[in-house]
């Protein structure tokens with residue numbers, strides 16, 4: 001039905017539909033299920049996302065390695081003191097992204113969107129946008145389908161694997177999916193969604209994958225926090241009417257090429273980046 005952003009855009013224009021409507025039709029067709037069955041599945045996905053986004057806000061969830069945990073609660077407490085630098089919306093979004101990352105690191109239930117390592121970004125973006133504009137759960141589900149459409153295009157034409165393309169392919173793509181979803185949730189058009197998706201990916205282009213000790217914990221959780229902030233600001237850039245000079249499909253191609261050009265040390269091997277720092281090495285050996 002569509003493989004590229006341009007094809008999705010043309011379909012939306014031709015049928016006068018939003019991205020989520022096209023994606024819903026495609027999913028029903030691909031999975032051979034009814035609208036009701038599809039909505040039931042997505043409601044389950046959304047519930048899981050909401051739970052993981054909230055679980056670590058009021059209690060510390062510490063990973064087995066003890067490399068991560070407790071930061072979502074710290075961020076939530078900090079936000080509640082009303083003296084944040086970036087404001088309640090951004091800090092609240094970061095707390096929620098950290099929460100899902102901490103749930104993931106402690107082997108809790110999350111939705112990989114597009115991967116477990118980047119699972120904090122999309123749920124937080126959806127909840128933050130819902131709260132900001134007093135939207136419904138249905139709007140969040142529509143956002144999920146929009147995000148799915150963007151993620152599918154990237155998966156088909158590039159990669160969503162840190163081992164193949166670095167963290168730009170995980171947190172970058174999650175951010176891109178979230179930015180497009182936010183736009184549709186707030187009533188932006190398809191062009192704006194693709195512009196926001198482009199901005200989010202461009203902003204993180206070249207981000208390496210360097211998990212300390214080879215565990216999806218640090219710097220992954222931090223990148224989920226910055227990833228949701230990136231999605232929110234990318235959406236605002238697009239809603240302001242700013243357009244991407246480079247079309248979304250070309251941005252996706254560029255991300256893939258950058259990923260291929262990355263040395264293996266920076267693609268989830270834990271042999272480069274912060275994983276290979278003296279402290280990273282000590283943490284790996286358990287001597288710190």
Ligand code: SF4
Nearest residue numbers: 117162167170209220
């Ligand atoms: S640093 Fe690597 S393992 Fe961690 S979230 Fe990014 S891509 Fe995934």
